[in-house]
Every structure is written in C-alpha cells, then in structure tokens.
Amino acid sequence: MVMAPSPDKHYRARILERRDLSPDLWTVRIDPGGPFEFRAGQYATLGVEHEGRRIERAYSIVSSPYEDALEFFVELVPHGNLTPDLFRLNTGDTLLCRKIAKGRFTLDLRSGRTKHLLVSTVTGIAPFVSYVRTLYRDWKSGDSPMPGDHKLYSLQGASRSWEFGYREELERYSSDTPWFKYVPTVSRPWEDLDWKGETGRVDDLLRKYAYEWRLRPEETTAYLCGHPVMVENARGILERAGWKKDAVFEEIYFQEAKSGSAGAG
Numbered sequence: 001m002v003m004a005p006s007p008d009k010h011y012r013a014r015i016l017e018r019r020d021l022s023p024d025l026w027t028v029r030i031d032p033g034g035p036f037e038f039r040a041g042q043y044a045t046l047g048v049e050h051e052g053r054r055i056e057r058a059y060s061i062v063s064s065p066y067e068d069a070l071e072f073f074v075e076l077v078p079h080g081n082l083t084p085d086l087f088r089l090n091t092g093d094t095l096l097c098r099k100i101a102k103g104r105f106t107l108d109l110r111s112g113r114t115k116h117l118l119v120s121t122v123t124g125i126a127p128f129v130s131y132v133r134t135l136y137r138d139w140k141s142g143d144s145p146m147p148g149d150h151k152l153y154s155l156q157g158a159s160r161s162w163e164f165g166y167r168e169e170l171e172r173y174s175s176d177t178p179w180f181k182y183v184p185t186v187s188r189p190w191e192d193l194d195w196k197g198e199t200g201r202v203d204d205l206l207r208k209y210a211y212e213w214r215l216r217p218e219e220t221t222a223y224l225c226g227h228p229v230m231v232e233n234a235r236g237i238l239e240r241a242g243w244k245k246d247a248v249f250e251e252i253y254f255q256e257a258k259s260g261s262a263g264a265g
C-alpha cells in the first residue's frame with residue numbers, strides 16, 4: 001500500500017534494539033512513540049516514508065502486552081517493497097507504526113477447548129511467543145487465574161536451527177512450566193550438521209506430535225502461522241484427523257508469488 005502518511009493514524013516509532021540472526025532474519029524492539037494497546041497474538045502495521053509517501057505491512061507482535069517495548073521478528077524479502085527498507089534501519093532510527101493493533105489470532109479462551117496446538121514456520125512463531133510470555137508472567141505473578149487448565153504445544157519449523165529466533169527462551173519456558181511444550185524442527189539438517197533435534201517439515205510432524213501429546217480434536221484448538229504452503233498442508237492434515245474448521249485458526253503471512261516460492265520450515 002503506498003499513500004501519504006497521516007499523523008492521526010501513525011506514530012513515529014524508534015528502534016531501541018536490533019538482533020541479527022542470519023543474513024535475512026532479525027528481531028527488533030521499538031518504542032512505538034505513544035500509547036499502544038494490544039492483545040497477545042495481534043499484529044502492528046509498520047512502515048516507512050519515502051518522499052512523503054508511505055509503504056506499510058502487517059507484523060505480528062512478539063512481545064507481551066506487559067512489556068513497554070514492542071518486539072518483532074522479521075524476514076527480509078530481497079525484492080519486497082518494505083523489508084529492504086526495514087532491514088536498513090538500526091538502533092535510534094525511526095519508522096511508522098499505526099496507532100491501532102489489529103487481528104483476531106488471539107488465544108481461544110471461549111470454546112472450552114483447553115489445549116492449544118501452535119504450529120509455525122520461522123517468523124510465524126511471533127504471536128506464540130507473545131502468548132507464552134503473557135501466560136508465563138500471569139503464572140509467575142500468582143494472582144492471575146491464567147493459564148488455569150490451558151496447555152500450549154508449539155511446533156516450529158525452519159530450514160536451519162539459527163532461524164528459530166526464540167528457541168532458548170521457549171525451551172526455558174518449556175522446562176520451567178507444566179503447561180508449555182516446544183519442539184523446533186529443521187528441514188535442511190544437511191546444512192546444519194550440529195543440529196541434534198527433530199528434523200523434517202512441521203506439517204510432516206503434525207500427526208506424530210498430535211499423537212505423542214495426546215491432542216484430540218474436541219479439546220484442542222490449532223493455530224497455524226506463517227508460510228502459506230505450511231498452513232494449507234497443516235489444515236488438510238488436521239481436518240482429515242477430525243479437527244472441525246472452527247477449531248483451526250490461521251494467520252497467513254503472504255500469498256505465494258506465481259513464479260515460485262521460498263521454502264520455509
């Protein structure tokens with residue numbers, strides 16, 4: 001989307017911290033530049049201005065609403081309209097951030113299903129980190145009813161292990177708590193010879209882990225986030241295993257270009 005910037009709708013956000021994971025993946029923490037309310041799982045709209053015009057895109061928020069800064073996990077799309085500009089920004093630089101968070105990819109606390117299967121490719125882990133950071137804080141505080149009976153099970157796919165972004169943090173929650181499990185899987189182990197963990201694409205591992213974690217469709221909501229091909233494959237697998245459409249939530253990050261696709265996870 002390209003149009004003139006609007007001071008009513010946008011903050012001028014500032015980059016507080018940047019962490020590079022690979023030549024095309026990085027995380028960034030920003031001060032949004034004003035009050036910014038959101039629920040874990042929602043996304044912010046970030047952008048840049050060029051000669052009085054702006055380009056903007058949706059980015060899932062990694063941080064918890066309990067944190068002051070907003071955090072994002074971004075993949076560079078070399079010929080994309082926005083990410084090459086975002087990639088050039090460093091600590092202290094500014095960008096545009098819409099004042100309103102959007103999205104309905106939040107934790108399902110209404111259906112009565114208490115198990116939550118979180119399936120992602122690479123940056124698609126972002127909303128799930130926000131869920132877990134939020135629940136972990138609630139759990140530690142001792143004065144919140146959350147997570148109650150809720151249990152979260154996360155499968156994250158990437159080509160190589162340095163693309164996971166939040167593995168150490170998620171493994172820590174997984175070993176500290178009885179309500180969170182995390183399995184990262186690498187789809188190109190021949191490019192990551194030190195990797196000792198799970199291998200294969202997340203969609204190929206879904207059945208195995210649904211069985212191992214005893215996740216039954218009637219008590220489990222599934223959340224699929226990231227690469228469109230993973231989301232489509234995983235939805236098909238879950239539906240064939242008995243999940244109803246309303247128990248499978250999706251956040252698809254982009255539409256595949258007709259000329260080919262980037263393989264993720």
Ligand SMILES: Cc1cc2nc3c(=O)[nH]c(=O)nc-3n(C[C@H](O)[C@H](O)[C@H](O)COP(=O)(O)OP(=O)(O)OC[C@H]3O[C@@H](n4cnc5c(N)ncnc54)[C@H](O)[C@@H]3O)c2cc1C
Nearest residue numbers: 057058059060074075080081082083123253254255257262
């Ligand atoms: C709700 C929502 C949340 C999102 N959250 C994140 C997030 O947390 N982190 C993140 O990095 N992205 C996220 N995205 C994707 C993001 O909005 C942009 O689409 C992406 O950053 C590419 O922007 P661009 O302008 O550089 O490329 P564009 O100019 O939009 O795209 C150029 C071409 O590249 C293809 N393409 C776009 N993204 C990818 C990709 N990742 N891999 C391969 N091909 C691609 C498109 O199909 C298009 O043909 C999210 C999208 C949605 C809808």
